[in-house]
Amino acid sequence: MTNDVKPDSTITKRLIVSSIGAAALLVAFVLPAEYGIDPTGVGELTGVKALSKTTAPAKAGTDFGQTMNFNIEKYDLEAEEINQSIRGLLKLEDKVFKSETIVIDLEDLGEMEHKFIMKQNSSLLYSWKVLNAKGDGVFYEFHGHPSTADAPNYPDGFEQAYSKGEGFGQSGTFTAPFPGYHGWFFMNLEEGPIKIEITVSGYYDEHKEMHRAVDGVVTNKVEF
Template identity: 25%
Template sequence: MNNRFDISKAPPLRAEPRQHGVAAPVQSVPATSGGLIRSTLIAAGAAGAILVLFWLPAEYGIDPTRVGALTGLTEMGEIKQQLAAEAEADAQAAAAEAVAPPAQAPVAVPAEIVQRLDRIDAQLAALAAVIGAPPAAVELAATAPVETAAAPAAPEAEAAPTTGEPVEEAVAEAAAPEWRDEISYTLDPSEGIEVKLTMEEGQVARFFWTANGGVVNFDLHGDGGGQSISYEQGRAVPEATGDLIAAFTGNHGWFWRNRTEAPVTVTLRTGGEYAELNAT
C-alpha cells in the first residue's frame, strides 16, 4: 500500500483567533530631524543650567547667577577650595621635607692632631713662664698677623643729645598706622574662620594679623560678581602684615585654620579703604 503524503490533498490552513491578554507587537514611531534637534537642545540647556546654577557654586565657589549664594552652595564650594589648597600645601611641605638633605654629622678630629695641639699649648705655657708674660698674650702674639702702622684715630663725633620719653612716645604714635577695626577669635584644633572686607575695585586696605605666639594656615582671597581670586596662602604662619588691593568689587579677606593640637587666638587689625568687615 502506498502511504506517500500528497500535499495537494491537505486541508487549508486557518488563521487562529488572537487570544485575549496577549500583547500586540510594538510599532515603531517615525522620528523627524526637527524633533531630534529639539530634544538635543532641551537636554543641552538643562545640563548647562545644572552646571551654572548648582555644580560650579558647589565645587568651585563660582556663582555668576547668585543662586548658589541663596542656597548655600557657594560657601560650600569655597570651603572645598580652601581645604584643597591646604591639602596641596601640606603635600608640598611633606615633599620638601622628604627631599631635604640630612644633617651632616660632626667631623671627628684625629687623635694625632689633638696631641700635637696639646704639645703646642704646653710649649707656649713654658715660654710664657720664662719671659714672665701671661700664656694668653703669648698665644695671641703667635697667632696674630703682622699689623701695619695704624692711622691716627678720627675724632669721635659728638654724641647727639638724648630725647626725653614723651618725645619718643609722640614719634612712635605718629608713625603707627591708624586701625579702624580690631577683632580676635580663638580657634580650637582643626577649627577655621573667615573674615572679609567689602571693597570696591582698586581700594587699598592695610592689615596686620597675628596668631599670638601660635601658628595657623591661611588663605587670602576674594570673590564677587562671579569672580574669585587667591592672593596668598601660607602654612604654619605666626603673623602677616601688608596692603590688600581689591582686584574687583566684592568681598576680600582671610580664612584661617588651626592645624595645631592646642587652641590659637587670631587677632586682626584693619584700616584703609573698605566699607565694612564681616566674619563667618
C-alpha cells in the first residue's frame, strides 16, 4: 500500500499537537501556580493555585523588619544647604584643607618630636620616610596628648599611642580622638645624620617641633 502522507506533513502535525499541549499546561497549571491566574478553574480545583501565595525565600537585602536609623534630615531637593548627613560618611570642616611636605634633619644619636595641633575628629592623610637610610632607619612612635589647658580634663600624664616600631617609613590616615597635639617621636638608629620627609594633607591648626635631643642632651623643648 502506498503511503500518501508526506514526512514533512507528519512532523508539522506533531509540532502543532505539542504546542497545543504546552499551551494547555501553561493555562491550566503554570499560570495558577506562579501568578495566581486561573482562567479555566483547574488551578483552584487541583490546588496548584495556592502555590502562588507561598512566600518566596528571602533574598539579600530583604527587609526583615529591622529599622536602620541614620542621623539624616528629610532630603529636600529645594534646600540651599544640607546640614546633616549619615554619620561617618561626611564631616564638614571650618578650616581650609592644607597640604605640605616637611623635611626634618636628625643628628647622629639624635631624637626629636614633631606634633600637629588638631581639633577632635579632624583628620590627616600622612606619609613619612627616611630619605638616606643605610642601616636600621629610625625608632618611631606616633602618639598624642592634650594641651596644658585641657590636661586637667584627662588622667594625670595622659597620652594615647597610635603606632610604634622601627623602620624607614609609614603611610596612613589619622583622625584625632581628642583635641590636642598629635604627631611623631623619632630616634635616629643610623650611623650619622639623616633626613626624614613627612608629607601631610588634612585639617590642623599648625605644627611644630616640640622636643629635640642629641645623645641624651636636650637642645630644644617647647611647652604645650
